[in-house]
Amino acid sequence: MYAVIEACGKQYKVEEKDVVFFEKLDAEEGKKVTFENVILVSDNGKVQVGNPYVKGVKVEGKVVAHGKGKKIIVFKMKPKKNERKKQGHRQPYTKVEITSIKTAAEKKTADKEESAQTKPAAKKTATKTTTTAKKTATAKKEAKAEA
Numbered sequence: 001m002y003a004v005i006e007a008c009g010k011q012y013k014v015e016e017k018d019v020v021f022f023e024k025l026d027a028e029e030g031k032k033v034t035f036e037n038v039i040l041v042s043d044n045g046k047v048q049v050g051n052p053y054v055k056g057v058k059v060e061g062k063v064v065a066h067g068k069g070k071k072i073i074v075f076k077m078k079p080k081k082n083e084r085k086k087q088g089h090r091q092p093y094t095k096v097e098i099t100s101i102k103t104a105a106e107k108k109t110a111d112k113e114e115s116a117q118t119k120p121a122a123k124k125t126a127t128k129t130t131t132t133a134k135k136t137a138t139a140k141k142e143a144k145a146e147a
Helices: 104-146
Strands: 002-007 010-015 019-023 031-035 040-042 046-049 058-068 072-078 083-089 092-102
Touching: 010 019, 010 092, 046 072
Parallel strands: none
Antiparallel strands: 002 010, 002 040, 019 092, 031 058, 040 046, 058 092, 072 083
8 A cells, every 4th residue: 555645845755654755844753643645655556646636545753863964065166257145055854654545434433343342431411411401301390380
């Protein structure tokens, strides 16, 4: 399973457990990062293409480290004018490990499992609210009868 995501103005093809170098992100080391701009998802031959993004799909990752890339030398020169300018630059990056690609189908199955676990608790609360509603209704009727 792989996905094509859009981040930092570029597109990246990612798979689970990949390590990807993004431009500097505002996240601390060890924190979780989610990318919601998923352009394409391929799962065992089934391809979903978004218009512009695929709905309900998220890619999650963990920030491993921050750093700077190799030094790039920028040299400007105007001939016959004795004008030279040398400048260096190191682009900052964020190293991210992709932990999971969550599709809409996986979310539905996870929601069904959670709802199956929470249904007995939901029924108990519903019965409590209906009994309290009945009690308040009977109390109102008794108050009207007395008046």
